[in-house]
Amino acid sequence: MSEIRRRRKRRAVQVRWRRACAAAVVWSIAATLLSGCWDRLEIEERAVVLGIGIDKAELSETKKESNITHVDEAFPKPNLPLIRLTVQIAVPGRIPLGPSDAGGGSKPGQKPVWVLNVVGHTIDDAFMNLQQEVADRLFWGHLRVIVISKEVAEMGLTNINEYLRRNPEVRRTTWMVISDGEAGKLMKLVPQLERVPILYLLNTMDHSVQMGKLPNAFAGTYWSGSSAKGMEPFLPYVRLVGNGSIEIAGLAYFRSDKMVGKTEPLEIGAYMGIKGLHAGGYGVMVKIPGTDTSVLYQVTHRTSRIDVLIRNGKPEFHVKVHNEGNLLEKSNEAVQLNRSVIQQIEKALTVDGKKGYEELIRKTQEKGSDIFGFGEYVRAKKPFYWSKHIRTKQNWEDMYKDVEVKLDVSFNIRRIGGKTR
Template sequence: MKKLGMLTIFLISPLFLSACWDSYELEERANILGLAVDLGDMNEIDEIPKVTHIEGETPASVEDTIYKVTAQIAVPGKIKLGPEGGTGEGSEKTAWVLETYGHTMKDALANMQQQLAEKLYLGHLQIIVVSEDIAKQGIIDISDYLRRDIEVRRTAWMIISEGDAHSILKVAPPIETVPALYLAETLNNAVRFGKLPEEYLGKFWINLSDIGVDAILPIVKPINNDRIFVSGLSYFKEEKMAGTMLPLEIGAYLAMIGEAKGGYSFMVSLDDAVYILNSQKRSSVIQVDLQNGTPTAAIDIHIDSELDEEINDGRLDEKKIKEIEKEANAFLEKDVLLNLIKRLQDDQSDILGIGARIRAEYSDYWKREVKTTEQWKKIYKEMNIKVNIHTQIRRTGMEWD
């Protein structure tokens, strides 16, 4: 018995000596920090490397799609991250930017792996830039791989680029050595300052899946090759991008969904005088209702703001403030909110989730009258959405006049 026990211990002990199967040294990993996906142009390239497939064996729909995937890679200890403070010459100087082609996301990344000594690692992926063309075609296909991959964080950002997506990744800011981190930081801070909704990958996917909600993604464009400009917000109809809104309209959208932290400023004109108000705090209530079998929605918005600047006006007082508030309400309601809602309805993009709210609160109605998303889009297009906005100026700054 004792001998048997000893023997067992000896037989088992090698298992403890195997060390780690999954050890990957940091230097052996190619950390992808940013990915950009463009539609590839067949004329630009002679052929797609046959890494995952044989020509003619895949369906035409896949065979004809060509993605150009650009990755910004950092290999710790292997790539010199450049001197502190870049030169605005493009991120090629500070990180490694690789381009490859493929019929699908995995195909393209497999091609990329074929060219690299290090193992691609997506755990630090910060940002995925998708070109407008792909977004207009539908975004589900490129999402699937990212969803399945266990390393991808749901707190990464997906953004749409005006023009080529890869040009965003080539941006190199002079103050940060890793460009993709700077891009992600730009977006994260925009959320903190109330300039963007918190629509990172995880939230985007949730909105994409939900019935009666359409998704949104930020749109950016490169400026001067060293920074990005958040030029608007794209709204989707199902999985396809349906249109864009301007930065001020992002503020309006944020106010409608009641994102608490205000961030946008807007101009109000009274006669010759111009006042710039900065929204400080926003809150909203979206109420859906069913009246005689037709759904309606009412959005009640409260904005606390501060007067930041006045031009061409002599003196501010309580009475003037009330007038400015009134004018601000009229401006925001007529010129901004109603326009935006009209456009959303015309494009059948329900980014406020009115459909989901009705489905949640009046599920009988949904079951009886709506049934499908297509039907909902038709109803949504025609439905009556009221907006009620109350702007209040709380403070006017350090100048007392």
């Protein structure tokens, strides 16, 4: 009996010891979680960056560069021209919190953002120079829009993307756009519909997506396309118009991180049709055959199907696109829209629409920029062919120029409107 008691006592001691160790571990973890905000950084102590404009610096600006990351000429200069950053930084207490200034917002004469310019050899070098001028630590968590000039985009975005992708504070839902002129001008824009300038540009992008006039083209979308072996990325292409507003002027498409061309605004709709993006927002004028009357047709819904097969040793794509929409306007009231006339309009839309789709594909094939992701269909559905004949992104860029894309485009008119008598 004594041996049994000793064993029970030994097991009881072991159980108490294990419980004590478990409690010690729990309390140790809790102590680290409840130790307070020892590493806190107040929002007023951060320089919140809202928008960035990236341009090529002029020769006269080279003397403005500060010796922050190097001393004079004693460093190996990158084989790239200087870039100029134009940055919008939020001013604490001046950002409006709602429709009125109640509870926050800037007073008359006070600007809600602070616009700064710096130059640098690389994007990181320029931000180092910027931090030297700003007392508070730069914070990228609220960065919403990055505007890059066409001139910089044509030189290549490798350095810019390298820095932004490695920065954990930069959100993948940040908009990246290409500007027709200087990107810095968009940072200095004073819109009439928004008190925070960068939010006007942000709303332009977001609302265009909601209205079916633009596909989502966030920074993360661009980086995914840039990393994929079977497709190339694209970005919205914008320009300033005379009255100080912003126009979406097409899509900028890339090859090897360099901008190689742009689409027309209406061709955005053709791209969305091939990709099967449902929301439709573009209208097109079409002439009724045999008359002088034109009607305005607006797409409301799209569907598409892409099939790939290997023929004569090369990929061949069959793309079927169906569009549905409404007639919004006609130029001649005397023409009656009966079933026969509607069928003629649908036929005219099919003929003209197919030409537009073919022209867009031709333009991208000339530059070897597969923004549609046809190569990804080959990788997914013909993996053995890809592994044997293509393998790399460079090889697909070269092959895409010669692949055959067969289109089957159709249009359907759902509503023709009505009028009161």
